[in-house]
Amino acid sequence: MTKENLYDVWARRNPTFEKKFKETIIKQYTEYGGGSVDSMTSKGKIFSAGYEIYIYAFFIGLYSNKRKKLAEETDKFGQPIQFWGNLDSKRFRKAYPKLRDYIFTALIAKTDDFDLIALEKGEITDRKAVDYLICTMEEYANYGFYHIEEKAKEIPNHFYKNTGFLDVILDLVQAVNEQGGEDTIENL
């Protein structure tokens, strides 16, 4: 009997987020809920699919190494993870399927509850193991959403600047690297 890959089990999932971010962030910066790439710039949208800001929020949490438990009502995207980044049909965009692998590896690295030995022994199901991974993912992203919300409150047009999203990431990476004493990039 052949077992399914853990990755595939994970990729079929649909992570959740706090519902309030749908209006305050997701619809602000993505075309979530309709629209085409052509209309994107005219509406001031930055990302196409709703999950793109989710990925971004996840990395904010990841690089900050901070999680936040999801409270309140939650919601999820229409597409499971396995389709994230398959953007070849969109104009001016490139597909980035490999980013899913990296997210997956990050979850393996950062999910303490994930016990591979127990999984190998069959003491826990793959489903249960993936639950832990998804929980990590959701909590990082949730922290990221709060971070974005705060930044946008502080400087309302921050994320509408060309370097808005990039700057936040670079700041976090720089902070991490400074701790680690590695190469840094000057603030943009």
Add this chain to the structure above:
Amino acid sequence: MIIKELTIENFRSYYGVNPIKFKDGLMIFIGDNGDGKTTLFEALEWLFDTSKQNIDSRLISEKRLSELPEFDSDTVRVSMIFDHDGEKIVDKSFSFTKNANNEIETSDFQFKGYENEGSQRIPIQGGRLLDRCFEAAIRKYCLFKGEENLNVFNNPDALNYLIETFSNIRQFDPYYSSDEDQSGFTDYAEYQSRKAFEKAMKSDKKNSQQERELSLKLDLLRRDLQHIRQRLKSNRTNASNYSTKLNELESNKEASDLLKSINERLKSLKEKKSKMESYIDEDYSIKLLDDMWILCGFSNIFSEFQERVSTFSKTKRKLEREEDKLKGKQELATEIAKGIIPLSPNIPDKISMEEMIQDEFCKVCGREALEGSDAYNFMKQKLADLINSQQQTEKEEEKPLFQNNYVKELERKSNNLEYDQSEINNLLKSIKDRIEFNNARKVDANEIQESINIEEDNKRKLLAQNDGLTEEQLQNAYENIKNWWDYKNQAEKEIVLLEKEEEEKTYELEQVQEQYNNLAKGSIADTSRKIHSALDRIKKAFKNAKEKNTQDFLDQLEKRSNVYLEKLNVDGFYGIIRIIKSSDNTARIALEDSNGRLVSNPNQKLKTTMYMSVLFAVSDLTSIKRENDYPLIFDAPTSSFSAKNEIDFFNVIAGIDKQCIIVTKSFLNESGEIDNNKIEQQNGTIYRMEKVKPFDEKDLSTIETKLRLIKG
């Protein structure tokens, strides 16, 4: 005429009585927009107008009006003390009254004049005095508003006017006029004497046959000649008209060529810029995902992942080994108990074993092993063990320690992603490079944009210089040019032919006339012939003298203009002024270079200095004629000049022995303050005119101009 003092009272922004002392030489009135510069100019214009009684209530100071009690009156007045064969005064005024409902009534226009005779002051009507000292003809060449109205020859009659007024040509009028009406004495005398001569000839019966023939011929020739001259005149007018049009077009054509090249440069610059901009890709947010820039901080996390997978893998293997050891030990124990360590169950192999059992012979030790013997049974057991050992795995898998092998999946993922690690580690540098690249391209694009701005500025200037013409008009091919050229050429060809014809007919006429005259010789008409001949010569002499006089005047005007042009253009190219007179007695001012080529479109500064030079020259010539100078008054003549040019220009004017009054915005810095450095460098008398503060910019009744002498 030299202005010595001007008093402006309640005239528009000049509230109350404002006496202004004038000096000879250059006088500059400096004021910002709305400070009352043009009003000063208009006050003079109003005073100098001797043609009508203008008592328009709009001339009254709003401030004075607003504070005037009901049913009270006051006066608007502009008066001038000037020197012109002694001190004289002109004083123009009217009164205004505020009636009920704030209605304004103006009345009592007065234009007074006074001249001193000995110690006596004699009153004289102001308009008359002014016309005598500063005649209307001169006033044409005295007041100039703005830079565009300096070309005195824009008006086609101007040259005639100038020549007739200021040359000695008028003195010829009683004696010779080129008109058909023969109003001049010599025209008249020649005509009458010819008539008398012809009459005398006709009465001479002796030659009547010949006389008739000749006089018929003469009549015909005269008619032909008149006809030729008419055609000549109309062709000359045509040629000159088309030539003027072509000249204008020529300068437009230059402008159009210039525009074309500017547009070409603009196009190429814009293409270059858009190419440069196409290199700029600032979709940094998208690149976070599409180019996976978001992984720029991922190295540590990936290491963490690899460590974790490797730890799991090690742990798993360790556990497996321990389990194996445990199993291995149990099996080993039973075998070791028999005292011999057996060979591996695989040796010998299954086929060999089956063969030996079949043959009942041990081919390992070379002895018989018959069925039922110990040796035979050993071989049977060994084969059974072998078969058994081959089925062992299946049996063991039934309850393994690890049911799953996710570690393998994770290790594979780790290995696959390992390939990209150098790229991931380089991301920060790539991002930095990309941003630097974009910024550098932006700098490039901005530099190109600066060039674009310069070209667009040039274009605007070019279009401004060719005012009245739109870009489209300029761009249009000059379809007319060929037609006009043809018309001009045709007219010129005609002129040549007609001139030749005229010459021939004139010669023929002279011949016939001579025959006619000869016929008279010795006859009773001879005396009449002699009288006519003498009068005809006198007429021709007057004609030549008048023409020479005109040409002399123009030559002088041109010569003097060029003296001023040289003075006014202290640096840079200036060329030579030509005053070109056409056959229809109009003239235009043109500029030539030293090779005699026309400068078709001089820049505004050169144009201004050129026209001013002509004005100064006109003023010189008229003062020679009148033995009296007059002031030249300019409102903002140097708006196209640079600050440096302006000061040089004003200083040159200050050195000219002429009362020259200039109202200008120059000498003010950007915040509207006087630039004292510039004032120090400037010669002449300088007044500052300013609005009295505070004022309400929306309320005219708060505006009041005050003058302050700041130099001289």
